[in-house]
Amino acid sequence: MAINAHRAFTSSSTNNYLAGLTVERDREDELRAARDDAREAVRNALRTITSPYLFESATVEQSALRPKFRMQGSFAYRTLNDPSQAPQEIDLDDGMFVPVSFLTGSEGNARPGIISDRYFEAVEAALAPLCDARGWELETDLPSCVRIRLNDGAHVDMALYAIPDEEFAILVEKAAPEGMANDSLRAAADSIEFSEQVYRDLDPDQIMLAHREEGWKPSDPRKLDEWFQEGLKAHGEQFRRVCRYLKGWRDHTWSSCRLASIALMACARASFDADKSIADNRDDLRMLDVSQRLPEQLKTRIRNPVVEGQFLDEKWDKPARDDFVQKAQDLAGRLEDALLGSDSKQAAVNALIGAFGPRVPNDVSLILTDDDPSGGGVPMPAILKSGMLHELGREPAVRDVVRKDGDGRYG
Structure with a gap:
């Protein structure tokens, strides 16, 4: 079943994860x-x-x-x-x-x-x-x-x-x-x-x-502001939203930790810079891509984007780093379950709540599939296999629909 969970993350209503974070x-x-x-x-x-x-x-x-x-x-x-x-x-x-x-x-x-x-x-x-x-x-x-x-x-x-x-x-x-x-x-x-x-x-x-x-x-202090504004200029409001989703995931996962907001923002920015083609109306796919890259990013040094020679992981000991990596792998796994492995809308919602906590609404109406009447019988532009966002480059026609222009039916 092809899943589109964008509206569970954000929409024009107040019934979504972003609204729950606000x-x-x-x-x-x-x-x-x-x-x-x-x-x-x-x-x-x-x-x-x-x-x-x-x-x-x-x-x-x-x-x-x-x-x-x-x-x-x-x-x-x-x-x-x-x-x-x-x-x-x-x-x-x-x-x-x-x-x-x-x-x-x-x-x-x-x-x-x-x-x-x-x-x-x-x-x-x-x-x-x-x-x-x-x-x-x-x-x-x-x-x-x-x-x-x-x-x-x-x-x-x-x-x-x-x-x-x-x-x-x-x-x-x-x-x-x-x-x-x-x-x-x-x-x-x-x-x-x-x-x-x-x-x-x-x-x-x-x-x-x-x-x-x-x-x-x-x-x-202007350097960090300029760096963030550059990210917005390059990637639009989705970059700001994803930074908030990552911070929300961290705060749900740990009551306190050394995984600073700027470190998560730097990881998100690197993911956006690596792939600029995910549609703005597919925050679910963007979060899947970001989460799949995050474990490897947390395994290595994270450079301070505005202070040369400084790193954002300087105070992490090995147990803390290992924990961050493991929890990031769990996040990627739950998002893969939600978007790629769910056999029902409720299963997708359950996986998202498992990843981000109860601020994700338990509402199956926020999930769309290729079986929905709004889909018009046209298959949803999503590839049903793990690691899909790294495989799509082999299928240019599908990639254009999913990553660049999105599909307004599901926004």
Whole structure:
């Protein structure tokens, strides 16, 4: 029996796996409001600080700090999923960028004039009253951010950056429409969010991240965003959806593990890059292809796509890697059972629920076969054998239907 399970993954309705992964709008609005309150608390506090305690040298201009903010991580990429089980939490990543004077070291390297550990202290002092008032917990032991643990299984991670104030002022003026009045320029410079153009034009070598043990480190958060956007441009929204499916599978399979989201995204991107011909209206076939490649990907080193020389599996020991590979093989096996080995719609649904958990609806109406009236008696464009996506290259006519254009009857 030829199976099409695309609608079990996504559709225009809310009865599908993707909808089951999605954080409710009211909950997301609450998280954004908490983030905004945290931003405002820090912003108001830092604007009043001119104490030399914060600065490395008396030569640094000690004007009020005016931080800018930029969302990062899954909220920014729209790959956020609702947690599957405790102790998983919704993670909202926010970047705070303080324009400040830079100092030049003896070797000619520039560094922010603000002292990194005192930067952490100032931000934590600004957030403490808000956290006390809301019943939130302030965590101050993470190496490169300040964490606000909210109520109901969510947290905000605020990463602390510094950028050169002179360059920032030039970029604000450059981005402004010609003839903008000075008071409007000041308002643009003082806004809480980066404008898109100013953020994009920052010098990548002068974005510095505060680290509790290592001081200031060059770190350009735009690189990961650009890499992800390149994936979307090359492969469309299916790439974003598949990243969410993989994260959902991981969160169903383990309550916690070292298989990071960026590692899964890198594996997904490699699979998409290897085969660009699967139709956008066949997420089931795309997930089958991705799952069949995943075990081999997890057996080997996974390069960080934006930091040369770094790997995303550096903290995996052999038992953890073996477990990841075994569970990835199980995922591929269940998807093969669902799409290639099922003798009924219910069997296909059961296999998908076994792979991804109860957030896949137990609804056989989401499964189509070549026997359905909507099929019009034309065989469904799927090849009924294991490893089908690697065999289709031998049958160009069938491959064109299944992989490139899909079949609108089953979307």
